[in-house]
Amino acid sequence: MTVTEQRPGGEVGRDRRRKEDARLITGRTAWTDNLSLPGMLHLAIVRSPMAHARITGIDVTAARGAPGVVDVFTGRDVADLQGSMPCVWPVTEDTVLPAYPPLALDEVRHAGEPVAVVAARDRASALDALELIEVDYEPLPVVLDMEEALADGAPLVHDAAGTNRCYTWILDSAQAGTGADVARMEAEAEVVVSRRFIQQRLVPAFMEPRSTVVDPTGDQITMWSSTQVPHILRVLLSLGTGVPEHKIRVIAPDVGGGFGGKLEVTPEEFIAFAAARRLNKPVKFTESRSEAMLSAHHGRDQIQDITVTARRDGTVTGMSARLLANMGAYLGIITPGIPILGAFMFGGIYKFPAYRFECTGVFTNTTKTDAYRGAGRPEATFALERIMDELAVELGLDPLELRRRNWIERDEFPFTTAAGLTYDSGDYAKATDRATELFGYDALRQEQAARRAAGDTVQLGIGVSTYTEMCGLAPSRVLGQLRYAAGGWESASVRMLPTGKVEVVTGTSPHGQGHETAWSQIVADQLGVAFEDVEVLHGDTRASHKGLDTYGSRSLAVGGIALVNACRRVVEKAMPVAAHLLEADPADLEFTDGAFRVKGAPGAATKTLADCAFAVFQSHDLPDGVESTLDADATYDPENFSYPHGTHLCAVEVDTETGMVKIRSYVAVDDVGRVINPLIVDGQVHGGVAQGIAQALFEEARYDEDGNLMTGTFVEYTIPSAADLPDLVTDRTETPAPGHPLGAKGVGEAGTIASTPAVVNAVVDALRPLGVADVRMPCTPERVWSTIQAARAANGGELR
Amino acid sequence: MTRISMTVDGVRYDDDVEPRTLLVQHLRDRLGKVGTVVGCDTSNCGACTVLLSGRSVKACSILAVQADGADVTTIEGLAGDGGELHPVQAAFHEQHGLQCGFCTPGMIMAAVDLLTENSEPTDAEIREGLEGNLCRCTGYQNIVRAVRAAAESMRTSVPSTPESAEAAEAGSRQGVTT
Ligand code: FES
Ligand code: FES
Numbered sequence: 001m002t003v004t005e006q007r008p009g010g011e012v013g014r015d016r017r018r019k020e021d022a023r024l025i026t027g028r029t030a031w032t033d034n035l036s037l038p039g040m041l042h043l044a045i046v047r048s049p050m051a052h053a054r055i056t057g058i059d060v061t062a063a064r065g066a067p068g069v070v071d072v073f074t075g076r077d078v079a080d081l082q083g084s085m086p087c088v089w090p091v092t093e094d095t096v097l098p099a100y101p102p103l104a105l106d107e108v109r110h111a112g113e114p115v116a117v118v119a120a121r122d123r124a125s126a127l128d129a130l131e132l133i134e135v136d137y138e139p140l141p142v143v144l145d146m147e148e149a150l151a152d153g154a155p156l157v158h159d160a161a162g163t164n165r166c167y168t169w170i171l172d173s174a175q176a177g178t179g180a181d182v183a184r185m186e187a188e189a190e191v192v193v194s195r196r197f198i199q200q201r202l203v204p205a206f207m208e209p210r211s212t213v214v215d216p217t218g219d220q221i222t223m224w225s226s227t228q229v230p231h232i233l234r235v236l237l238s239l240g241t242g243v244p245e246h247k248i249r250v251i252a253p254d255v256g257g258g259f260g261g262k263l264e265v266t267p268e269e270f271i272a273f274a275a276a277r278r279l280n281k282p283v284k285f286t287e288s289r290s291e292a293m294l295s296a297h298h299g300r301d302q303i304q305d306i307t308v309t310a311r312r313d314g315t316v317t318g319m320s321a322r323l324l325a326n327m328g329a330y331l332g333i334i335t336p337g338i339p340i341l342g343a344f345m346f347g348g349i350y351k352f353p354a355y356r357f358e359c360t361g362v363f364t365n366t367t368k369t370d371a372y373r374g375a376g377r378p379e380a381t382f383a384l385e386r387i388m389d390e391l392a393v394e395l396g397l398d399p400l401e402l403r404r405r406n407w408i409e410r411d412e413f414p415f416t417t418a419a420g421l422t423y424d425s426g427d428y429a430k431a432t433d434r435a436t437e438l439f440g441y442d443a444l445r446q447e448q449a450a451r452r453a454a455g456d457t458v459q460l461g462i463g464v465s466t467y468t469e470m471c472g473l474a475p476s477r478v479l480g481q482l483r484y485a486a487g488g489w490e491s492a493s494v495r496m497l498p499t500g501k502v503e504v505v506t507g508t509s510p511h512g513q514g515h516e517t518a519w520s521q522i523v524a525d526q527l528g529v530a531f532e533d534v535e536v537l538h539g540d541t542r543a544s545h546k547g548l549d550t551y552g553s554r555s556l557a558v559g560g561i562a563l564v565n566a567c568r569r570v571v572e573k574a575m576p577v578a579a580h581l582l583e584a585d586p587a588d589l590e591f592t593d594g595a596f597r598v599k600g601a602p603g604a605a606t607k608t609l610a611d612c613a614f615a616v617f618q619s620h621d622l623p624d625g626v627e628s629t630l631d632a633d634a635t636y637d638p639e640n641f642s643y644p645h646g647t648h649l650c651a652v653e654v655d656t657e658t659g660m661v662k663i664r665s666y667v668a669v670d671d672v673g674r675v676i677n678p679l680i681v682d683g684q685v686h687g688g689v690a691q692g693i694a695q696a697l698f699e700e701a702r703y704d705e706d707g708n709l710m711t712g713t714f715v716e717y718t719i720p721s722a723a724d725l726p727d728l729v730t731d732r733t734e735t736p737a738p739g740h741p742l743g744a745k746g747v748g749e750a751g752t753i754a755s756t757p758a759v760v761n762a763v764v765d766a767l768r769p770l771g772v773a774d775v776r777m778p779c780t781p782e783r784v785w786s787t788i789q790a791a792r793a794a795n796g797g798e799l800r
Numbered sequence: 801m802t803r804i805s806m807t808v809d810g811v812r813y814d815d816d817v818e819p820r821t822l823l824v825q826h827l828r829d830r831l832g833k834v835g836t837v838v839g840c841d842t843s844n845c846g847a848c849t850v851l852l853s854g855r856s857v858k859a860c861s862i863l864a865v866q867a868d869g870a871d872v873t874t875i876e877g878l879a880g881d882g883g884e885l886h887p888v889q890a891a892f893h894e895q896h897g898l899q900c901g902f903c904t905p906g907m908i909m910a911a912v913d914l915l916t917e918n919s920e921p922t923d924a925e926i927r928e929g930l931e932g933n934l935c936r937c938t939g940y941q942n943i944v945r946a947v948r949a950a951a952e953s954m955r956t957s958v959p960s961t962p963e964s965a966e967a968a969e970a971g972s973r974q975g976v977t978t
Contacts, residue, residue, distance in 0.1 A: 021893040024901030025885070025908065027835020027875035048930030123829075124818075207839050207847060207902040207936045243950035256837075257936050472940035512937050514901030626926060679896045687899060690939030714844035714934065720928040722940035751939075 009221040011521035017204040030253040032211035039111035044126035046116040048108035051707020053363040055138035064130040068125030083241035088485035089337035097165040098158040102270035106482040109329035112294030135458040146362040157363040166361035173355040179418025180354035185318030189309035201301035201701040208256020211286040214276035220249040228258040229549040234409040252539035255511035260371030281319035299372020301326035318354035328368030342376030355418035387758035435647040435669040461766025463650040465758035470641035470745035472557025489637035490559035496630035498608025507547015508555035524727040526567035528594015553746030562636040567633030567737030576614040646670035648754040663726040674743030688751020696759035771795040805867040824859035835876040840978025846933030849906035856913035873906035897938035897946030
């Protein structure tokens with residue numbers, strides 16, 4: 001039998017408008033907070049106003065008697081029921097895994113930690129009753145700064161641990177046998193450049209606040225939750241509380257964004273689960289934005305000490321990264337692993353013969369950190385691309401030229417890096433050439449020279465960033481070697497309905513990415529059915545019992561292959577049925593354009609999959625041994641990550657008198673392999689770039705010295721509006737992913753990874769003549785202005 | 801409790817509300833108009849935007865009692881009676897102006913209002929005009945494109961069939977009156 005993979009002029013590669021939109025643009029959406037069940041109670045949570053304190057007493061008497069209040073409980077009241085919050089990624093054997101009760105028992109370790117819960121007949125009554133709960137706190141010393149936390153005699157976040165060090169994780173290419181010795185390179189180097197970069201703390205700030213509804217009244221306890229990970233949530237709820245897994249059903253209905261922020265299993269989910277079981281009534285908890293800012297995990301927050309070595313001719317010889325990574329007060333499901341996802345990427349697209357990475361995770365009295373779009377890889381790419389610019393300055397080379405001299409050439413793939421990864425494919429020169437052309441690189445450099453010469457108050461800066469990322473999280477074996485507790489496979493099921501329509505079940509769990517559309521396109525091509533005839537089901541463990549959900553740009557790169565494999569199995573199963581209907585030998589049949597026909601007989605009769613589905617439904621006359629189903633499942637576990645790449649260029653105008661930064665133009669050329677839906681891919685790049693620009697220019701979560709979050713609402717935590725962002729120019733090159741039947745790589749995080757260093761490099765480039773060699777993020781007007789003042793003072797007030 | 805009466809998406813509701821109840825709470829919790837959503841508690845995000853007597857307002861920034869007697873249009877009532885999309889809805893779909901869709905109800909209502917004010921906005925005017933509505937997914941690129949496309953189609957649309965004439969009328973009745 002022959003199966004042609006894609007119909008000519010088929011669905012894959014088309015700008016299909018999204019199926020999801022119909023409900024989203026008309027307000028018919030199933031957000032968790034929309035749900036209302038008979039007898040449902042509303043929860044509100046008392047949160048700690050202190051960053052570190054002992055709880056010496058909680059008085060709930062007044063709250064219990066308040067109107068509408070049904071129950072009030074503390075951590076002590078549900079100690080047996082509430083379970084404990086899991087961390088599934090202890091990155092070393094000796095990673096400190098502190099106890100993490102969903103509701104605090106006798107100590108709070110960050111501002112916003114849940115302390116007591118009110119259940120009431122309506123939300124307003126629950127919130128009113130919070131005011132009546134008296135909690136006595138005995139303040140304990142607070143530690144916020146990572147270096148202070150590691151110093152001798154520092155206050156301990158967890159006394160029982162005896163240290164604030166969570167772990168130290170090292171990758172050394174000389175020891176691993178994947179490359180040369182960094183220390184030797186440093187000793188012998190002609191040029192050494194070292195810098196410290198600060199990855200400020202960010203808030204993922206998905207637009208839909210998290211919400212959870214739990215209904216304990218059925219045979220299964222059902223939890224609806226605004227989560228990226230319904231399957232992981234079910235497993236961890238069961239393991240964390242002891243309720244058997246088959247007695248739990250989890251549903252992720254429409255989910256309003258995540259960006260890693262909903263790649264979490266949260267105390268609030270555990271608290272709602274405990275409340276529902278305690279009261280035997282449905283309960284709902286929906287956080288306010290202020291609660292989300294305090295308690296949903298944060299991202300980034302690293303101190304990066306980076307050293308690069310090179311020869312005078314510009315050839316890089318070694319890269320070393322030493323990180324301190326802020327864990328916050330507790331460990332979320334993969335908190336320790338986030339920097340490790342970056343550990344392999346500090347070499348980027350360049351041929352570093354020697355590589356060393358060392359990261360120490362540090363506990364502080366702050367909200368925990370965990371995944372935020374890119375998770376470790378934006379941090380790595382930022383440090384690398386920033387220091388490449390510093391090296392270029394040191395060598396007197398154009399930053400693009402330095403990159404050209406060091407990147408992996410197109411004919412060198414597959415390429416094994418000193419970090420031990422094998423990059424599958426790429427064409428860095430092509431993407432860069434395309435980007436410089438769209439950007440008008442040479443003309444902008446000329447304009448820059450002229451403005452520098454004229455001493456303009458508004459200076460032009462040009463920022464370059466290349467990147468590659470390991471995405472499609474994935475290879476279970478690799479994840480196992482990294483001590484991650486789960487695998488990285490993904491699953492898909494295809495159900496052929498009697499009338500020829502198709503239901504597809506995916507283990508991925510979209511929250512804005514458009515899987516319903518893209519998966520339909522893939523299935524339409526694979527099975528020769530209409531795009532409209534495919535229904536994609538996801539995010540309900542009853543429909544989709546198996547899956548590892550959506551994060552790390554994995555859904556298409558891994559789940560897409562499972563889907564293609566399941567489709568192929570359907571076609572294989574239908575083959576003997578079609579042969580029977582056509583009275584032909586299966587060996588003589590081919591499946592093209594959605595129909596079975598005898599090979600080499602163009603005008604001959606055909607049978608579609610729909611014909612076969614109906615014949616199987618009837619099963620009146622099937623060949624012997626043919627099962628009465630065309631349904632098929634597939635689970636796929638790749639052997640390698642996939643490696644999209646790209647080049648981003650940014651031009652900024654910086655007013656040297658006010659510090660104001662304005663992005664003048666931005667060009668992103670990404671290579672994400674073969675594209676299923678260009679419209680969706682462009683959208684992912686736009687959103688990713690916007691978040692990366694936001695880190696560069698606008699956002700930072702800040703604490704005061706007592707550990708209070710000073711950026712606790714959208715007033716202080718300034719995510720960009722339309723007026724803050726530029727129009728982006730996006731384009732693509734396409735280097736198919738070898739080993740992927742669709743050739744697709746993954747695009748969810750690319751924009752975020754590349755854009756932050758492109759923007760900051762541009763800002764620094766603009767100010768270089770003033771003696772500025774770095775600007776700490778976010779490059780707000782005040783910060784840029786004060787950096788300029790400091791440089792002027794240091795240089796005697798004149799242009800260098 | 802205060803007795804209020806309002807028309808929401810063409811249906812009249814009479815209710816007793818607590819004076820402190822926000823319009824958005826009233827819409828969601830009492831009237832079941834859950835198409836309008838809440839994204840913040842500081843009136844910054846715009847997710848809750850509705851039209852109050854034709855002009856956009858953040859439904860979390862006014863009290864239900866302040867909307868007594870008002871004619872409210874939410875995202876649920878923007879399409880025509882036969883389900884024909886308002887040109888702004890159609891353009892958001894066509895231009896991929898949404899991803900997760902959480903900001904979308906507010907964004908669309910704000911855009912409808914913006915186009916009422918200015919039927920031929922420049923990109924910069926669109927960006928300024930939507931400044932009060934936050935989106936975390938799209939980088940606003942395709943939102944701007946969608947609003948531009950909607951403006952175009954609202955300017956040039958010549959009803960050609962009875963059906964589309966009705967749709968256009970429904971659109972102007974519900975969305976574009978001042
Ligand atoms: S919910 Fe009204 S502005 Fe955010
Ligand atoms: S589409 Fe998700 S916030 Fe705008």
